[in-house]
Amino acid sequence: EPEVTQTPSHQVTQMGQEVILRCVPISNHLYFYWYRQILGQKVEFLVSFYNNEISEKSEIFDDQFSVERPDGSNFTLKIRSTKLEDSAMYFCVSRARMNTEAFFGQGTRLTVV
Amino acid sequence: KQEVTQIPAALSVPEGENLVLNCSFTDSAIYNLQWFRQDPGKGLTSLLLIQSSQREQTSGRLNASLDKSSGRSTLYIAASQPGDSATYLCALRVDNQGGKLIFGQGTELSVKP
Numbered sequence: 001e002p003e004v005t006q007t008p009s010h011q012v013t014q015m016g017q018e019v020i021l022r023c024v025p026i027s028n029h030l031y032f033y034w035y036r037q038i039l040g041q042k043v044e045f046l047v048s049f050y051n052n053e054i055s056e057k058s059e060i061f062d063d064q065f066s067v068e069r070p071d072g073s074n075f076t077l078k079i080r081s082t083k084l085e086d087s088a089m090y091f092c093v094s095r096a097r098m099n100t101e102a103f104f105g106q107g108t109r110l111t112v113v
Numbered sequence: 114k115q116e117v118t119q120i121p122a123a124l125s126v127p128e129g130e131n132l133v134l135n136c137s138f139t140d141s142a143i144y145n146l147q148w149f150r151q152d153p154g155k156g157l158t159s160l161l162l163i164q165s166s167q168r169e170q171t172s173g174r175l176n177a178s179l180d181k182s183s184g185r186s187t188l189y190i191a192a193s194q195p196g197d198s199a200t201y202l203c204a205l206r207v208d209n210q211g212g213k214l215i216f217g218q219g220t221e222l223s224v225k226p
Contacts, residue, residue, distance in 0.1 A: 031212055042218050043157070043202065048211030056211030091156060098212045099164065102147060102204075106156040 002026040004105035006092050012111045013082055021077040021108045023092030033093040033102070034067065034077045036060070043091070049075065082112045115140045115207050119217035126193055127225050134188040134220045136203035141181045144206040147214065148177050148188050151200045160188070160201075193224045 005024040013019050025032050034046040047057045049067055066078045075094075079086055092105040116139045126132050136146070145164045149157040161170045161177040163186070169178040176189040186203055200221045204214035 033211075033213065035214075043204070043214075043216040045213040045215070048213055050211070056208075056213060058213075089154075095212065098209060099145060099206075101159050101162045102212075102214060103159060104149070104157040109154075 002103075004092055004094050004103050006090075006105035006108050008108060009106065010109045010111070012113060015084060015112055016081050019079050019082055019110065021079075021090050021092075021110070023075045023077075023105055024073055025075055025092065025094030026096070026103055027073075029094035029096045029103075031095040031098060032069070032075045033095075035091045035093060035104075036088040037091065037107075038088045046077075046090075079110075082110075084112050086110060087112045115143075115205060115215050117203060117205060117215055117217040119201075119203060119220050121220060122218065123221040123223070125223040125225065128193060128195060130193050130224075131189070131191050132193055132222070134190070134201050134222070136186040136188070136217055138184045138186075138205055140207070141184055142207070143181065144209065144212075146177075146179055146186050147204050147206070148175075148186075149202040149204065151202060151219065153200075157202065190222075193222075195224045195226050198222055198224050 007022045032049040037043045047061045048055045064080045068076050089107040091107045095102050118137050147162045148160040163170045163179045174191040179186045200219040202219045204216045
């Protein structure tokens with residue numbers, strides 16, 4: 001069964017460092033998202049991406065965050081200068097069409113120290 | 114602003130019992146509602162997707178209903194098993210701009226053998 005693949009599964013980084021979280025969405029899906037879940041809290045929307053551009057972003061997704069789909073298969077989330085409060089599980093999500101199921105990857109646990 | 118609430122926050126039942134998980138939302142203007150399962154430290158697994166025009170969806174021992182007018186959805190699990198132990202999340206798609214999902218905080222289910 002097709003699945004969303006995320007790497008790495010766990011990343012530890014020092015505060016102020018840049019991190020890139022990588023995702024391979026399901027082939028032929030058109031809509032891509034990043035969500036995060038801080039330990040013990042709700043899953044929160046960060047950004048949606050369609051047709052090679054951001055279609056919506058949340059208040060969390062400030063100038064420190066960026067997304068790219070560099071080669072038609074990978075989808076990345078970059079955090080330029082990590083803060084302690086960026087520690088969370090980050091989920092990549094893809095959807096075939098707007099009204100179909102959202103499929104989540106297994107997540108990258110980011111720990112900022 | 115759409116708010117999603119899931120009650121109870123935690124539920125413990127003996128194996129074999131039928132159970133109902135609840136999800137309520139404040140704004141009935143939704144496009145669809147999706148139920149997920151999350152195992153500890155893992156990603157989200159899609160269980161059922163209900164479009165706004167539908168009343169219910171079934172998959173195996175799971176049945177999800179949607180009543181937009183009252184702002185409620187329920188997930189019914191028949192003949193519960195220890196393997197059903199997980200956190201169950203409901204999420205609403207509220208727009209066609211980017212298709213983001215708004216999540217409830219989840220119900221942590223424990224099924225005792």
